[in-house]
Amino acid sequence: MRLHASATSPFVRKVDVVLHETGLADQVERVVAGGTPVDPGTLPLALNPLGKIPVLEREEGPALYDSRVICRYLDSVANAGLYPPPPRLWDALTLEATADGILEAAVLMVYEIRTRPEEKRHEPWIEGQWSKIARSLQAVEARWMSQLCGPLDIGQIAMGCALAYLDFRHAGRTWRAAHPALAGWEAGFSQRPSMIATAPFG
Numbered sequence: 001m002r003l004h005a006s007a008t009s010p011f012v013r014k015v016d017v018v019l020h021e022t023g024l025a026d027q028v029e030r031v032v033a034g035g036t037p038v039d040p041g042t043l044p045l046a047l048n049p050l051g052k053i054p055v056l057e058r059e060e061g062p063a064l065y066d067s068r069v070i071c072r073y074l075d076s077v078a079n080a081g082l083y084p085p086p087p088r089l090w091d092a093l094t095l096e097a098t099a100d101g102i103l104e105a106a107v108l109m110v111y112e113i114r115t116r117p118e119e120k121r122h123e124p125w126i127e128g129q130w131s132k133i134a135r136s137l138q139a140v141e142a143r144w145m146s147q148l149c150g151p152l153d154i155g156q157i158a159m160g161c162a163l164a165y166l167d168f169r170h171a172g173r174t175w176r177a178a179h180p181a182l183a184g185w186e187a188g189f190s191q192r193p194s195m196i197a198t199a200p201f202g
């Protein structure tokens with residue numbers, strides 16, 4: 001398998017954590033890719049028309065894209081059980097969707113600052129993205145702690161990657177102060193070997 005990936009993409013990190021947790025890491029070759037909506041750079045446009053990474057090439061079919069699809073595929077290859085049976089499945093997938101939404105907003109904030117000339121930046125739009133993140137963190141702290149503390153699943157992996165990305169790109173927002181339970185959970189989750197092995201750099 002070939003994974004089109006960058007070292008700093010939090011969506012790639014979800015896939016990397018799943019690769020470690022499922023024992024499949026050795027079976028994947030990496031192809032370095034990167035770009036933005038205004039400069040697709042080395043993003044694999046021929047494999048993913050959306051021009052986003054991660055993308056996974058595999059022998060038995062067309063390339064897979066979107067971290068959610070790739071993670072589920074890898075789990076099924078390894079039969080790893082990161083997707084519990086219903087009804088818990090719906091909680092795991094909703095938690096993953098919440099974490100991915102946090103990441104989408106956090107990545108858009110980075111793009112707004114990096115790719116738009118300073119005089120054209122729209123602060124209310126940036127703060128609107130942060131509001132989505134703040135509301136989601138609040139909801140997770142209020143409603144999802146028991147799911148986070150259960151057996152390892154894809155929702156936990158996605159949330160671990162989302163919180164780590166907030167530290168990586170938005171450290172000034174100090175999310176821990178208002179979310180002590182989530183902060184406590186993240187302190188433990190970040191010590192998993194799969195999280196340590198996939199820490200972003202760059």
Ligand SMILES: N[C@@H](CCC(=O)N[C@@H](CS)C(=O)NCC(=O)O)C(=O)O
Nearest residue numbers: 009011036037052053054066067068
């Ligand atoms: N929903 C997608 C999001 C992937 C994504 O946004 N990746 C970013 C890197 S962190 C990207 O490739 N951005 C390039 C672009 O938007 O043009 C997933 O889960 O894989």
